[in-house]
Amino acid sequence: MSVIFWLLIGLLALLALGWLWTQKLAADAERAVPPAGQRMPVAGGMIHYTDQGPRDGQPVVLIHGLAGNMHNFSYALADRLAGGFRVITIDRPGSGYSTRDRDELAELPAQAAMIGEFLDKLGVDKPVLVGHSLGGALSLAMALDRGDRIGALALLSPLTAVMPGPPAVFKSLAIRSVALRRLIGNTLAAPITRLTSERVVSQVFAPEKAPADFLVRGGGILGMRPSAFIGASTDLQGVTLSMPAQVGRYAAELKVPGGILFGSEDALLSSEQHGRPMQAHGLQFEELPGLGHMILVTAPEACADFIRRMAALAR
Numbered sequence: 001m002s003v004i005f006w007l008l009i010g011l012l013a014l015l016a017l018g019w020l021w022t023q024k025l026a027a028d029a030e031r032a033v034p035p036a037g038q039r040m041p042v043a044g045g046m047i048h049y050t051d052q053g054p055r056d057g058q059p060v061v062l063i064h065g066l067a068g069n070m071h072n073f074s075y076a077l078a079d080r081l082a083g084g085f086r087v088i089t090i091d092r093p094g095s096g097y098s099t100r101d102r103d104e105l106a107e108l109p110a111q112a113a114m115i116g117e118f119l120d121k122l123g124v125d126k127p128v129l130v131g132h133s134l135g136g137a138l139s140l141a142m143a144l145d146r147g148d149r150i151g152a153l154a155l156l157s158p159l160t161a162v163m164p165g166p167p168a169v170f171k172s173l174a175i176r177s178v179a180l181r182r183l184i185g186n187t188l189a190a191p192i193t194r195l196t197s198e199r200v201v202s203q204v205f206a207p208e209k210a211p212a213d214f215l216v217r218g219g220g221i222l223g224m225r226p227s228a229f230i231g232a233s234t235d236l237q238g239v240t241l242s243m244p245a246q247v248g249r250y251a252a253e254l255k256v257p258g259g260i261l262f263g264s265e266d267a268l269l270s271s272e273q274h275g276r277p278m279q280a281h282g283l284q285f286e287e288l289p290g291l292g293h294m295i296l297v298t299a300p301e302a303c304a305d306f307i308r309r310m311a312a313l314a315r
Contacts, residue, residue: 018187025190025224032216033071035097037089040118044105047118048097049090050074053082058151058311059124062089063115065133065159066170066239067232069096071219072132075211076300081307088124090115092135094231096222103178106231106238108141108246116146126151128258128311132296133269134159134239136260137246143256144249151314153258153283154307157266157293160274162243166236167268169203173233181233189229197223206267208291208298218297250281257313259284261306263291263299284310 037050050070060081062073070089081087091098093114094106104110115138119127128151131139136158143150166174172192175181193200201210201220215221222228260278262271264287271287279285286306288299296303 015183015187018191022186022190022226025194026226029221029224032221033219036070036074039097040121042114042117042121044102044110044114045093045100046098047090047093047114049088049118050078051086051088051122052078053084053086055086057084057086058314059127060085060087060307060311061115061119061124061127061129062087063129063131063135063138064092064095065135066235067173067223067228068133068135069219069222071096071217071222073130073296075214075218075297077296077303080300080304084308085128085311088119088122088127090118092138092235094234095228096219103234103237106234108138108239108242109145111138111238112141112145116142116149125149126314128152128154128307128314130154130156130307131158132156133293134235136160137239137243140250140254141242141246144246144253147253147256150256152310153256154310155258155260155283156296156303157262157269158260158274159239159243159269160247160260160278162247169200169268170232170236173229173236175233176237181230185226185230185233190224190226193224193229204268205294205298206292207265208294210294211297214297250278254281257282258310259286259306261286261288261295261303263288263293263295265290266293268293
C-alpha cells in the first residue's frame, strides 16, 4: 500500500484519539464547573446568567471577554458588588453555557441584540455595563445601538479599536473555515488546551501571576469543551468583521457616560490604543500601575471602586 494511504490512516487514527480525549476532557470540565445559574431563551439562542443582590438595586451587567465565561467575574468581583447593586453576570452568546444558533450571531451587533433582548425580558432598565476585553467592545456596541436604555459604561481592559491581528495568545483561534474550525474543535483543540493551559493562562495574566485555582474557580477549565474553541474562534472572526464599522460610529453616536480602566502593563490590549483615545468620545480613562489584562481577578477591589464611581454617572 502507498505511503499516502498509511499517512491517511494515521491521520484518521489521530483524529479519532483526539475526539475520544476531547469527550473525556469536556465531561470532566462540566463536572468541575457545572451551570451556575438560569437560562433564558432569546432570538437566536439562549443566555445563561446569574442574578444576585437586591432586585431594586441599580443593575450592573457583567460581560466577559474572548474565550472566557461568567466565572471570570464571579471569581472575585461579582460578590464585591452584590451588596449594593443588582448584579447580573452572563455567559456571552456562544460562550460558557450560553448558545447561539448561527455563526453570524457572533458579530457584535448581533450579540448586542441578543443581550439587549435578554435584559428587556428580565425587566432591567438603564444598567451599568461592565465589559472586560472583548466584552468591552460588546458593551460599546450596545451603547451605540440602544444608548437610551443604557445607564453607564464601566469598561475593564476593553477592546475599542481595530487591530491588525489578534494577540499572540489567541492566534490559534484565527480560523476562517467553518468546517476546519469545527473539526479542530471536536478533535485537537481540547487536548492541546489541556497540554498548554498553564502557559496560556500565564500569558493572559502577565505580568502578574495567575491564581492557582483559576482553572476551576475562574472557569478556565470550560475552555476544554469543543464549544469553547468553536465559539471563541467564531467570536474572533465576528469581532474582526464588526469593529471597523463600530469604530466609525463613536464620534457621532457614543453618548453613554462612563469610563475605562486599564492595567498599565496589559500585554494583550494596549491602553494607549484602546483606552486613552476614548477620552475623545466622552469616556473617562484611568490606569492601574504595574497590572496586566486580568484586573477583574487580580485587582477586584480597585475594579469595584471604579464601577461604583462610573455607576454614579448613570443617566
